[in-house]
Amino acid sequence: MIRLATPDVDDTDIAAVVAVLRCGTLVQATRVREFERRAAAVIGAAEAVAVSNCTSALQLALLAIGVGPGDRVAVPSFSWPATANVVVLCGAEPVFVDIERETNGMDPDALEAAFATHDRIKAVLPVHAFGAMARMSAITTLAARHGAFVIEDAACALGAEREGRGAGTWGGIGCFSFHPRKAVTTGEGGVAVTADAAIARRIRALRNHGLDPDSATPEFIAPGYNMRLTEFQAALGLTQLAKLDRILEHRRRLARRYTELLAGAPVVTPAEPPGVRHVFQSYVVLLPCDLAPRRASLIATLRGRGVETTIGTHHLPLTTYFRQRYRYRPGDFPVTDDVFSRALTLPLHTGLAESDQVTVAEALRAAL
Ligand SMILES: Cc1ncc(COP(=O)(O)O)c(C=O)c1O
Structure with a gap:
């Protein structure tokens, strides 16, 4: 059978994972931090926060900007269900926006119509479908005009560019997946990238039981989740990113x-x-x-x-x-x-x- 997708895993990847398994530190530590530094550099973002998958990255991104009950989030009507599910799971309502043929992504004209017919759209969540970028300059301009935050669902778009600017760096937050069907993988895994240190800090707390990432003593500053990446996943991520x-x-x-x-x-x-x-x-x-x-x-x-x-x-x-x-x-x-x-x-x-x-x-x- 000619398979749809198989991950590009070689002996170097396997050796990196085995080395972590032998050392015994398996939960988020130095390799996760190193993976975050590498991911941020590759994507061209100031900060990257590693999480358990892209769905977690999207959900924590919405929570970090305060999306909740009473808010609406514009999402494209053509995507993996996670894109809309995370909006509902935050207690908000998705406003579906039709796509355009050229990009298979959110149609800026349809987004404009959505803003005209719906109030309380707090965020816009464009998807870079199949690895091609949505028309981000039009989308970010519209979002700015209406005071909406932009979160990019770049699950499939690591390395994609438009007008010389990389996926995940157009909006306030960009979310990526390292699922095995993606170009590089950590088994399951994701990152949220941002230029905003305060948002990165909130996402870091939310992924780790609400623990303040900057405090020397344990301070639980929010009700958080456990959406951490493991050390052996991060080790795999590092060898994968290298290629x-x-x-x-x-x-x-x-x-x-x-x-x-x-x-x-x-x-x-x-x-x-x-x-x-x-x-x-x-x-x-x-x-x-x-x-x-x-x-x-x-x-x-x-x-x-x-x-x-x-x-x-x-x-x-x-x-x-x-x-x-x-x-x-x-x-x-x-x-x-x-x-x-x-x-x-x-x-x-x-x-x-x-x-x-x-x-x-x-x-x-x-x-x-
Ligand atoms: C557009 C899109 N968003 C989000 C996700 C969810 O990613 P993950 O499986 O890492 O949670 C996917 C998964 O394929 C996707 O295609």
Whole structure:
């Protein structure tokens, strides 16, 4: 089976983890701090706070800026459910915003309409879908005009850029994932980055039982969670980050090759507009409209030919919880309706051989 994703884990990664397991210090300590320093440098942020996963980073980011009951947070309608779940888990209400085709991210015009129809939008949470950045200059300008804080869901976008500026550095807080489907991994893991020392301090306290990170004696300054990263995860993160540039270039080469192999096929291949560095956390094509209702059987056919594929990501307003709670219907988010129904993710990881890519492209053409 040509797998959708496999992590790039080598002997150096394994040795780093084993060394930590042998030394006996397993809970957040020096390696976590070193991982935070490296992550901040790679992302181009002043501060990075390591946490148990990107969902935790997003939730703590919202709590750190005081989002709670009575507040609204604008989120794109096309994403992994965590993006909207964290808003509800803080007691606030998500305002779904349709996406645009070029980026698969939040449409600034739709965001403007959301501000016109909803008050109390305290934060905007754009997602950099599949490793391509949302149109951040328009989004941050709109958010600033309406006094809303920006938190970037950059779970899939480590190393992505737009207009020479990296993902996670446009908003007040940027959140990243190190899940194994991402370019580099810590098994489970995440970081929240920010230029604001006070926000970083609040997130550090919230991830660790509310313990004041700056106090010499134990002071519990808030009701906090345990959302810490372990030392062995941080050790893996350090060896993984050391090869980030190579991995991202490799993934970008594989993406370009797919686009060549699929030239002339009846699918829309992903775009990399000028000024954008797409890091291809996923290589997602759009099927012809008439094949959208048969996508599940296409995925099964490809699996039968030894190729693992999947959908793009989720239509959040039409997932069971949000559909039942807010009575959303098809047609409420027309671009998401279309992209969600046609998106197909192809295998992409550094273990993919040239011959595998040819097999994937041929299987897809045949199945179409
Ligand atoms: C856009 C987006 N946000 C958040 C998450 C959650 O990340 P994690 O699995 O690290 O909690 C994901 C996971 O894939 C994601 O794709």
